[in-house]
Amino acid sequence: MSVAVVGAGVAGTAAAIGLAQLGVPVTVFETVADPQPIGAGLLLQPTGQQVLAHLGLLDGALAHGARLDRLHGDTASGRTVLHLRYSRFAPEAYGLGLQRGVLMGLLWQRLRALGVPWHCGATVTGWTDTPEGVRLHGEGGADLGRFEAVLLADGSFSRLRSQLVAGHGRVRADPFPWGALWTVLPAPTGFPAIELRQRFRGARQMLGLMPVGRAWGSDAGSAPGINLFWSLPLAEMPDLDRLDLAAWKRPLVELLPWVSPLLDGLTDAHQLRPARYADVRLHPTHRGAVLAIGDAAHGMSPQLGQGANMALIDAQVLAQTRRAHPQAPWPELLARFAQARRAHLRYYGQASRWLTPMFQSHQRLLPALRDALMGPVGQLPWFHGQNVATLSGMKTGWLWGRLDLSNNPWSPP
Structure with missing residues (x-):
């Protein structure tokens, strides 16, 4: 049996590629009948770049994208609010501005090259756990097959994750106003x-x-x-x-x-x-052999520029977990994955919820404090370093902790 991936966005496609490159049979289901490589621009942080490098896709991204050395934000009166240089985090660090269609084009191209079965126009409506595996259901009660494990990667407005926590967990998916x-x-x-x-x-x-x-x-x-x-x-x-x-x-x-x-x-x-965006809080993110990844598990506002990067990191950590424990049953693997991702996702979820009202709201006090304090305080060496580490996607805690993506799960043994 293979692993089913529901959704062919960044998270689903990258996860499918990552598992397929380890020799795991994978099948992808996508609701859209004819998906096209289009979408808003995205900021590929050093974390996402590292995952693409491990997949052998970074050169293609660099050939299309724009290298960004800094982020600068100011007020209508010219007061600096944000001035973050990647080089203050690491001399060689930079952001990569990329059209979403480029990232999707690179990922889909690799997915097809690997020969992964990809069913477009196939809407998954639910699943049933059986002793023989997880059976997926489609529209009209269609039987979509039985799988060893299922990855839910159907985005911030997922219709499937509620089944994941039904009766034993909780989900909040609050649309941003x-x-x-x-x-x-x-x-x-x-x-x-x-x-x-x-x-x-x-x-x-x-x-x-x-x-x-x-x-x-x-x-x-x-x-x-x-x-x-x-x-x-x-x-x-x-x-x-x-x-x-x-x-x-x-x-x-x-x-x-x-x-x-x-x-x-x-x-x-x-x-x-x-x-449109949603703040997604899902606990637990897995049950048995079913796991939510990407925005379906941890969607957040775009303020920190982390969405695609988080999806790519999910794919690498899942592959790392599989490579480290190739004989473990899928429920155990998914539990290990969730534990490995917990600190990083907790920090960025909290930071996103804290920052968003300062930049998108009808509030007056918070943006006034932002304008008065973020610029000068943010240039103090320690605070600037923390801010750039946050932007780069590397932090796993408010005061300390850094994400380590150096272990390439797809390198030759």
Whole structure:
């Protein structure tokens, strides 16, 4: 029997690749009938880069993405709130701005090269534990097969994880009241290309600009893209069919005047895409031979830029666990995996819940304290080091603890 992976996003595909490269038979189920490598830009941190390097996929990401040396955020009045340099964490460290379609393209390409069975347009509705394995069910009661183990990787708004904790655990998946509109636009000549830039007005307005390189499948000389991110409450998410684009652009230019040349590339409201998020707290993340990974297990706000990185780390740690205990039954392996991921995920979940109201909310006191304190305090050596370690995806605790991804589970024995 093989392992079933439900969902072909970053977490599911990376986990499927990781297990397949260890010789574990894997089958992937994806609800979307014809998934395409598209999506908002993402920031690949040193942690995610290390996993891709172990998988042999980092060179492809580097060929498409944009190297980012720092994150800079300031207020409309010019007061610095964030100024984080990766080199303060490690001289060779950097972030990699990447179009999500590139990461998905690289992962799907490897998945196909490995010959992993991949069923698109196949919606998994539940499962039944049997003495012979886990039997998956599809729409209309369809029998999708029996498997040794099942990985739930169906995202922040998973419809399956509630069955995982039914009667013996708990799940909270609180949708954030704030989301964003995003788009990727061609970078004008001379546009800043080595930093993630954010501009704030309180916590009510936030404009983000991140270089993300070229699209998947584009020529090497193609114009690089800039991912534009505009924060807004979900209740104010516009109807794109009726959006007055000129009026929509106006507050962005008022907040950051030099964004105007970039916005010239936005000519159709349907270039904008809505983004919604949820704060997911799931305990336990496994039962028997079924495990939730990625956003289905630990979705969080995008403030720390960790979503794709956490998914890649899940895949590596799962492969490490399997390689270290190749004869262990799957329930034992999944319990070991959950224990190995606990401290890292706890820290980033807490940090995300603490930071998000400072940047996306109607609050006044928290962003005022942020503007007054985060800039000067954040430049003190110890605090700056902690902040950059957090950004880099390496922390496993508030005061100490670092994630170690040096053990490559796919290296030759």
